[in-house]
Amino acid sequence: MGKSKQVGNHKSDKKKNIAKTWKTKRRAKDLDQIHDDIRPENAAKLLKQELDYDVTGNAQHYCLHCARYFVDLKTMKEHFRTKLHKKRLKQLREEPYTQAEADRAAGMGSYIPPKAVEVRTQPVEDEMTT
Numbered sequence: 001m002g003k004s005k006q007v008g009n010h011k012s013d014k015k016k017n018i019a020k021t022w023k024t025k026r027r028a029k030d031l032d033q034i035h036d037d038i039r040p041e042n043a044a045k046l047l048k049q050e051l052d053y054d055v056t057g058n059a060q061h062y063c064l065h066c067a068r069y070f071v072d073l074k075t076m077k078e079h080f081r082t083k084l085h086k087k088r089l090k091q092l093r094e095e096p097y098t099q100a101e102a103d104r105a106a107g108m109g110s111y112i113p114p115k116a117v118e119v120r121t122q123p124v125e126d127e128m129t130t
């Protein structure tokens with residue numbers, strides 16, 4: 001088929017193509033992106049996102065380490081106990097070595113802690129429990 005499929009947006013210009021947006025958003029993050037995300041300044045932003053109704057749980061429950069959104073706090077807490085999440089924490093602990101090497105090779109980042117960073121599950125605000 002050619003490019004004859006024109007997508008008209010007069011039908012629902014308010015609700016764009018959510019399915020399409022999802023696909024791009026759901027692209028799995030690389031570990032080095034996640035390392036960026038877990039820096040305190042970035043983490044704070046990610047953990048306090050504005051309500052986004054296109055995102056699972058309105059973007060209010062985000063696991064930094066797995067780059068995943070959860071429907072609610074309970075689900076997220078349960079996720080923290082899963083193998084998947086623990087495995088990810090482990091991966092993230094191991095990664096900084098190579099990251100540090102890369103930075104050193106590039107001659108940047110004078111402040112590199114010699115030890116692996118402590119990667120912990122983000123604190124969960126219990127008051128938010130519903």
Ligand SMILES: [Zn+2]
Nearest residue numbers: 063065066085
């Ligand atoms: Zn996780």
